[in-house]
Amino acid sequence: MVAMYISSLPGRGSELGSIKFANSIYSARNIYVLNGRMAFVTCYDKSRLRRMTTEYVMRYLSDELSQVLAQYLAFVCPFTRNLGREESEYLFVDKRGPWAGEQLSAALAEAIAMHLGVRLPVSEWRHAAIAVGDRFLHKGIKTFRDQGVSGAGADDDEDSSQEDEEEITTMAEVQVRQAGHGLRVARAHYAVDGAFLSKLGPELLWEF
Numbered sequence: 033m034v035a036m037y038i039s040s041l042p043g044r045g046s047e048l049g050s051i052k053f054a055n056s057i058y059s060a061r062n063i064y065v066l067n068g069r070m071a072f073v074t075c076y077d078k079s080r081l082r083r084m085t086t087e088y089v090m091r092y093l094s095d096e097l098s099q100v101l102a103q104y105l106a107f108v109c110p111f112t113r114n115l116g117r118e119e120s121e122y123l124f125v126d127k128r129g130p131w132a133g134e135q136l137s138a139a140l141a142e143a144i145a146m147h148l149g150v151r152l153p154v155s156e157w158r159h160a161a162i163a164v165g166d167r168f169l170h171k172g173i174k175t176f177r178d179q180g181v182s183g184a185g186a187d188d189d190e191d192s193s194q195e196d197e198e199e200i201t202t203m204a205e206v207q208v209r210q211a212g213h214g215l216r217v218a219r220a221h222y223a224v225d226g227a228f229l230s231k232l233g234p235e236l237l238w239e240f
Contacts, residue, residue: 033124033136034143035100036072037154040091042161045133045154047074053105054121063101063123070098 033048051062051072062072070093093101113119122130137153145151152160 034139042158045136049131051123052121056121070101
C-alpha cells in the first residue's frame with residue numbers, strides 16, 4: 033500500500049482504501065492493465081459536488097511494482113479466500129471493512145522513518161511530495177525535450193517552445209489532479225514554505 037501511494041503524486045489516504053480489484057454490484061473495479069503496466073483509477077475530488085462533474089485520475093505503477101501487484105492478485109488473494117477469509121472486492125481490507133487511511137498513514141510514517149530518519153504521516157508527506165514535484169517535474173519535461181531535439185531551425189524552435197508550454201500546462205493539470213485539489217488551492221495551501229512572506233515563495237523569488 034505504501035509503495036503504491038508513493039509511486040505518484042499523493043492523493044488522500046482514503047483513495048487507496050476505495051480501490052477494488054473486482055467489479056461489484058455497486059461500482060466497477062479500479063485496477064487495470066494498460067500497455068503491459070498495472071494502473072489504478074481514482075476519482076476523489078473535494079470539488080466534485082460543486083462542479084457536478086467527476087475528474088478521474090490515472091496512476092501508473094512501475095514495472096517492478098506492477099509485477100508485485102499482479103502476483104498478489106493472481107496468487108495471494110485466491111489463497112486467502114481458500115483459507116476462509118471473508119471475500120471482498122477491495123484491495124486493502126480487513127474484518128472491519130475497507131481501510132480508511134489510518135493504516136496507510138501509520139505504515140507510511142514507519143517506512144519513511146526507516147529510510148529518512150523522520151516520521152511523515154500522510155498529511156505531511158503530501159506537502160513534501162507536492163513540493164518535490166513542483167521543483168523538479170516541469171524542469172524534467174524541458175530537459176527531456178532539449179535532449180531529444182537536434183538540428184532545429186528557427187521555426188522548429190518556435191514550435192518547440194509552444195509544445196513545451198502545452199506540456200507544462202498538461203503536467204500542471206496532472207499534478208493538481210493527482211493531489212486531489214484545484215490549482216488555486218494547491219498554490220494557496222500545499223507545499224507552502226513558511227519561511228517566506230505570503231504568496232512570495234522560492235519559485236516566485238527565482239523568477240524575480
